[in-house]
Amino acid sequence: MNTPTNTAIDAEGALRQMLDQQRSAYQADPVPDYAQRIEDLRALSRMIRDHQDAMVQAISDDYGNRSKIESLFCEVFVVLDGIKDTIKHLKKWMKPQRRHVSLTSYPTSRNRVIPQPLGVVGVIVPWNFPVNLTFAPLTSIFAAGNRAMVKMSENSQNLSELLQRISGDYFPAEKLIFIPDSGGVGPLFSALPLDHLIFTGSSATGRAVMRSAAENLTPVTLELGGKSPAIVAPDFDLDTAAERILFWKLLNAGQICTTVDYLFLPEGSADAFVEKSKALVQRRYPDLQSEDYTSVIDDQSYQRLWDTLDDAVAKGATAVDLSDGQGKRDDKLRKFPPHILLNVTDDMAVMQREIFGPLLPVKTYREHQEVLDYVNAGPRPLSTYPFTNDRAITDLYIERMMSGGVTVNNCVLHVAQHDIPFGGVGDSGMGHYHGYxxxxxxxxxxxxxxxxxxxxxxxxxxxxxxxxxxILDVMIGMTK
Structure with missing residues (x-):
């Protein structure tokens, strides 16, 4: 039998104390009014704006190098725009809803549905977009009138320290608190009797989080990953497809849960796509050592990508280094050169698990049914990306291939839309957030x-x- 260490006991006690503090504050003021929620949302916005440069630098320090433009675009702008959109619509969202009254209570009774805060919500944040995946959930959590405990990733130490240091200037601890991952905190956090828990990360860790939460019947929102395919139809311009797919695939060095994990091309077009991709990469990243190209997050992930590449080549794949010879290893900077992999097979590691890096396996097809059969034989992906100008082909892939979300003729952008939900399905997650x-x-x-x-x-x-x-006979007759 395992005996908990004193450190684990102390961490569990500290977490319980934080939760008790927030729950007591919630019970004293369970339904913040519209004005308070707006002030909380504006405080979130100020917190980011006041420390924008420090946050961007902290993320880069945690990565080793993270493109500042990518941080400003994918983290700062998207979150601030989401807060603005929520403030614009919150009054309407908070209004009680009138509902139809059933026959047995007619005519003088009435029904309402009132959205009320759940209480204390836990947020488990991954390292890949740590500002976005902290503040986007907090936007929805505070709009709904809740309090929040946020556990940061162990790979986000610099950002975590910054957020712990500044958060008290904007929110009391009974409203928002940041918790660093000092080792072993994750399981303790997900085992807390929270009122809701949102987790973003891998499917394997998501299962563990859900098991822990189940002990307290804590409802969960799981935003997981998966192998999201892009499919280029024969009618779609190959230059445009390459331009868009390569942008998103190499953004954040491919370390995005919604990025293109593998690509389907019409038979006979792979060589042309490779040549176009080489030209694009060498124009966009003439020097992989520049700040424009993001590092892989840590040594373990960096080595995993090399092992994945070596495994594919050993099993017969053709590896094409898109960086034109910049592919020498640089273990210090962890800049992994972007590769396309041709002739991939399902026994390769690159086709068995989420890549989370700048490797793009390519498969070819003749008929759309081949794509449908292949994708539907595996776990449901977080996203799918059909590229076609043919409405019938678009509808075919949307109707016959289930995924968490879809962007047509581009990648990832459905995630940035404030008026549509974001979430997975099956192995790629459960539940939705963003906007309403x-x-x-x-x-x-x-x-x-x-x-x-x-x-x-x-x-x-x-x-x-x-x-x-x-009377019952008449009532039953009225149900026909």
């Missing part, structure tokens, strides 16, 4: 029935007789 769906996810839609002065149910109260039976 985020507000709903972190709210309890509380149904409230108001009995009017007339109570038709009295006619059905015992002792039962012929009158009750006649």
């Amino acid at each position: 769906e985020g507000f709903i996810t972190f709210s309890k839609l509380r149904p409230i029935f108001h009995q009017g002065p007339l109570d038709p149910i009295k006619l059905l109260m015992p002792p039962y007789g012929k009158t009750a039976r006649k």
Whole structure:
């Protein structure tokens, strides 16, 4: 039997104390009004704006090098724009909803559904987009009137220290607290009796989080990964496809859960796509050692990518270094050269698990059914990316191939839309957030029935007789 260490006991006690503090504050003020929620959202915005440069630098320090443009675009802008959109719509979202009253309560009763805060929400943040995946959930959590405990990744030490240091200037600890991952904190955090828990990360860790949360019946939102395919149809311009796919595939050095994990091309077009990709990469990244090209997050991930590449080549894949000879190893900077892999097979590691790096396996096809059969035989992906100008082909892939979300004729951009939900399905996750769906996810839609002065149910109260039976016969007849 394993005996918990004193460190683990101390960490668990500290987490419980934080939760108790937030829950007490929630019970004292369970439903913040519109003005308070708007102020919380504006404070989130100020927190980012006031420390924008420091956050961007902290992320880069955690990576070894992270493109500042990518951080500003994917982290700062997207979150601030999401907060602005939420502030614009929050009053409408908070309004009680009138609902139809059933026959048995007609005509003087009424129904309402009121969205109310759940209480204390836990957020488990990954390292790949640590500002975005901290503040986007917090936007929905605070819009719904909740409090939040945020556990940062062990790979985000610099950012975590910054957020712990500055958060008190904007929020009291009973509203928002940041928790560093000092080793072993993750399982303890997911085992807390929270009112909701949102986790972003791998499918394997997501299963562990869900098991821990189940002990307390804590509802979970899981945003996981998976092997998201892009499919270029024969009618779509190959130059445009390469331009868009390579941008998103190499953004953040491919360390994005929604990026293109592998690519389907029409038979006979692979060589042309490779040549176009080489030209694009060498124009966009003439020097992989520059700040424009992001490092792989840590030594373990960097070595895993080399092992994945070596495994594919050993099993018959053709590896094409798109960087034109810049592919020498640089273990210090961890700049992994972008590669296309041709002639891939399913026994290769690159086709068995999420890549999370700048490797792009390419498969070719003749008929659309080949693509459908292949994708549908595996776990449901987080995203799919059909490239076609043919509406019938678009509809075919949307209707016959299930995924968490879809961007047509580009990649990833469905995630940045504030008025549509983001979330996975099956192995790629459960639940949604962003925009209105985020507000709903972190709210309890509380149904409230108001009995009017007339109570038709009295006619059905015992002792039962012929009158009750006649009334029920009429009621049942009205359901036809």
